[in-house]
Amino acid sequence: MRATTLIATLLLGAGILTGGAVLIPALAQNGTGSTLGTAATTGQDGWLTLHEVQLKLEALGYRELTKIERDDDKYEVKATDAQGQRVEIDVDPVTGAVLDTEVKRSKGDRSNTDQASWLTVHQVQVKLEATGYRDIQEIERERDHYQAKATDAQGQRVKLAIDPHSGDVLDTDVKRSRRDDNRSADEPRTRLSVDPYTGDVIEGTAAERATRPATPK
Numbered sequence: 001m002r003a004t005t006l007i008a009t010l011l012l013g014a015g016i017l018t019g020g021a022v023l024i025p026a027l028a029q030n031g032t033g034s035t036l037g038t039a040a041t042t043g044q045d046g047w048l049t050l051h052e053v054q055l056k057l058e059a060l061g062y063r064e065l066t067k068i069e070r071d072d073d074k075y076e077v078k079a080t081d082a083q084g085q086r087v088e089i090d091v092d093p094v095t096g097a098v099l100d101t102e103v104k105r106s107k108g109d110r111s112n113t114d115q116a117s118w119l120t121v122h123q124v125q126v127k128l129e130a131t132g133y134r135d136i137q138e139i140e141r142e143r144d145h146y147q148a149k150a151t152d153a154q155g156q157r158v159k160l161a162i163d164p165h166s167g168d169v170l171d172t173d174v175k176r177s178r179r180d181d182n183r184s185a186d187e188p189r190t191r192l193s194v195d196p197y198t199g200d201v202i203e204g205t206a207a208e209r210a211t212r213p214a215t216p217k
Contacts, residue, residue: 127167
């Protein structure tokens with residue numbers, strides 16, 4: 001009986017240690033409690049959040065980050081380097097190390113001073129999270145607004161146009177609805193064809209219509 005109790009205790013202790021190894025990185029990943037960039041919501045285990053990438057790059061001397069996008073195996077960032085050059089950089093998603101740099105505009109080129117009073121990328125992120133958006137995968141500064149890709153409060157993937165001064169959402173384009181994600185692969189879907197002469201919508205594909213009995217006229 002004592003041996004059985006000892007084995008059960010050891011197994012329980014191992015389970016707690018294992019659980020701790022999983023929980024600690026997940027909690028340390030984003031001190032704000034946000035779901036942005038966490039393994040639970042993105043499936044990208046161990047990745048830095050957008051804000052953590054920003055802090056890493058600023059520590060390396062980069063500034064004026066106008067785009068941070070989460071790609072398949074890296075982050076893509078547009079920024080100004082320590083020499084004043086506009087660059088596009090690839091960033092290691094786990095360490096924050098710069099993997100590759102491409103100079104887009106040298107220091108001598110004219111810069112856009114109209115954007116000096118704009119919110120920063122991180123401020124835009126904070127505004128969106130406060131409004132209920134999550135899983136933000138991209139924030140990019142355009143000519144007269146910010147553009148972001150995120151999941152809204154209804155679980156829909158959306159593309160947003162954002163006021164650069166207030167952080168208000170100006171326009172929303174639904175890219176994928178919650179119903180699309182929940183639809184079963186076996187659920188029948190209707191394919192439509194259009195009659196080239198009348199413009200009438202004909203149900204089914206050409207192959208399906210070929211096997212369907214003709215409708216008597």
